[in-house]
Amino acid sequence: MTWTSRNGIEIRDLVPAELRAHWVEQGLCPDRPIYDLFTDRVRSHPRREAVIDGEVALAYQDLDQAVRRVAAALSAEGFGEGDIIGIRLPNGWRTVVAELAVAAIGAVVLAYPGGTGTKDTISLLGRSRAAAVIFSDPADAEVATGLPTLRAAHVFDDLDSGADWHPPELDPEAPVRILVTSGSQSEPKMIAYSHNAMAGGRANYVRALSGGDEPMRALALMELASSYGSLVTHVSIAALSATVVLQDRFDAGDALRAITRHRPTHLFGLPTMLRRLTEHPAEADEDLSSLRAVVSSAAPLSDVTARACTRRFAARVITVYGSSDGINCHTALTGTGEGTGTGSPDPEVAEIRIVDELGRDAGPGEAGEIWARGPMTPLSYVADAELDERYRTRGGWVRSGDRGVLDELGRLHVHGRMDNIVSRGGYQISPAEVEREIGAHPGVVDVACVPVPDDDLGERLCACISQAAGSEDLTLGEVTAFLEAERGLERRKLPEFLLRLPELPLAPTGEVCRRTVTALATERFAADQPAMSSTSGLP
Structure with a gap:
């Protein structure tokens, strides 16, 4: 199957058609488009809360009314099947409405993270030949108007139509969502998913995390425009009938208060977010007893943070290994602990x-x-x-x-x-392997191992760590002794520099920003001899 946009972008299905058909026959994919599934949820439980965003709570029937008004406005301007439509909105109910409305008219959602820059807007909308884009900030709309294929740059609050609108019949194997990830490429990668892949395979993964027949109430701390965040609108809400609590930006105190107030059964976050939650002082009326599971994804979860989550939330901790490219494995069935790795594939x-x-x-x-x-x-x-x-x-x-x-x-x-290899004098060192072993140290919360340029050997390995609040500063000697004596790491793999940071810098997606970490380590150590450690604040 090849889908071609009205602006000439071809999206091919690289999975054999007979396999897609087999998964439908097995009941692993619903063979229905996203908006059809969502309207089933609306009919089944119109008054159930769908989205909670601060003081705004939308029941399923209210969410559908908002979706239909935006869909009608887009359709009235001629947008629909064959179009790619960008979405750059803050986390919140407006993003959910926009993602459902674009899917409802048969167009493809291209959601990407917000921010002050213009590079992603020009790169993503230009390369995808997007027909339209939905922003919250009029200034963003001005940047996009110069793109040759773009017919309209909308501000969300202006998209409101009471006109009569009827959803078109759609092919469930057609694209509905483009995930964006930086990866290791010079420009963000874009990966297209079909209605069936989102409401089938990705929904099967989230269903396995729920651990029961009742729909989840989920506090989702990640950015909706991220690969991790894509499990909210088209998956948890449209396919699985969940209630989702959102924050416009991550704040540990606000998140803990949201658990007390809204009683979610599941907490979804990145390891750095979860660590900050565990370290945040408890308020007098804090009640976290509604939580059944804490789900960590987008980066490895250290043993220290996992144990802290278990203590603070008294809920099972699930780690997810996955990527926007279509990889997924989690520990919902195996549990976490020594030897479980990232769980068993489903x-x-x-x-x-x-x-x-x-x-x-x-x-x-x-x-x-x-x-x-x-x-x-x-x-x-x-x-x-x-x-x-x-x-x-x-x-x-x-x-x-x-x-x-x-x-x-x-x-x-x-x-x-x-x-991702550090080449020290021709010997190849895997930073991920060293990170995994350092992460087992009881005093280490976050770790990233990065290369530091060296005139003699080409590169040397620097371990950049943040430690648990109140713990004594580790030295490089203590870290390497732990790696050798307790973890059995070969001496040739040991880091030669140690950089202590209050916390590791994060990218907009909430993952550790390795580019920034590498720059900090290089600035501190590039001119130094090996076997050094340092404490530094972030710039």
């Missing part, structure tokens, strides 16, 4: 295999590249045939670019990016 979401350098399936305990394919597998990359060639196979498998192992019990262990 074939109702994505089958996972480990492939060696010769293209053969690796045996248990043998390392190789992680490949995935299943009901959540995306269609293809958008406007980037080179990425399709590099990361997709003829059989529809997604090549993750991550190195990993399936153990004898079928549990996945991720060893980091295959191309």
Whole structure:
């Protein structure tokens, strides 16, 4: 299947059609478009809360009314099937309305993070040949008006029509959402997902996290425009009938008060967010007893933070390994702990295999590249045939670019990016491996290992850490002694520099910003001899 936008962008489905049909026959994909599923939820429980955003609470019937008014306004201007429509809005109910409205008219959602810059707007809307875009800030609209394929740049609050509107009949295998991720590319990657992949495979993954038949009440702290945040609108609400509590920006105190007030059953966040929640002082009326699960994704969760979450929330902790490219594995069934890795793959979401350098399936305990394919597998990359060639196979498998192992019990262990290597005098060191071992230290909350340029050896490894509040500053010698004596790490892999930071700098998505960490380490140590440690504040 090849979908072509009205502006000439081709999105191919790189999964064989017979496999897609098989997943539908098995009931793993609903074979219905997102808005059809959502209207079923509206009819089934019109007064159930769908979105809670500060003082605004929209029941399913209220959300649908808002969606229909925006859909009618877009349709009246001629937008619909064959269009890609950008969305750059703050976290909140308006984003949910916009994402559902764009899906309802048959267009494709291209949501991307907000901010003050213009580079993403020009790059993403230009490369996708977007037909329209929805902003909250009129200044953003002015930036976008110069793009040649863009017919309209809307401010959300101006999109309101009471005109009669009827949803079109849509192909469930057509694209509905483009996920955006920076990855290691010079420009953000765009990955297209179909209605079936979102409401099927991705919904199967979120359903497995819920741990029961009752719909979730979820406090979602991540950005809705992120890959992690894409599980909110089209998945948790449209496909799974959930109630979702949102924050326009992350604040630990506000998030804890939201748990007390709104009684969510599930808390979704990034490891750095969860750590800050555990360290925030409890208020007198704090009540976290509604939580059944704390879900961490988008970055590895350290043992220290996992234990802190268990103590603070008295709920099970679930870690998720995944990517916008179509990889997913989690610990909902295996639990976290020594030896569980990232859990067991779920074939109702994505089958996972480990492939060696010769293209053969690796045996248990043998390392190789992680490949995935299943009901959540995306269609293809958008406007980037080179990425399709590099990361997709003829059989529809997604090549993750991550190195990993399936153990004898079928549990996945991720060893980091295959191309994220520090080359010290010709010896290849995996920063992810060293990070994993440092993260087991009881005094370390966050860690990122990065290269520091060296005239003699090319690169040396620097461990950048943040520590638990009130703990004594670790020295480089203490860290390396722990790695050698207690974790069994080979001496040639030990970091030669240690940079202590109050907290690791974050990218807009909430993940550790490795570019900034690397710049800090390089600025501090590039001219120094090895075996040094330093404490630094963020600039």
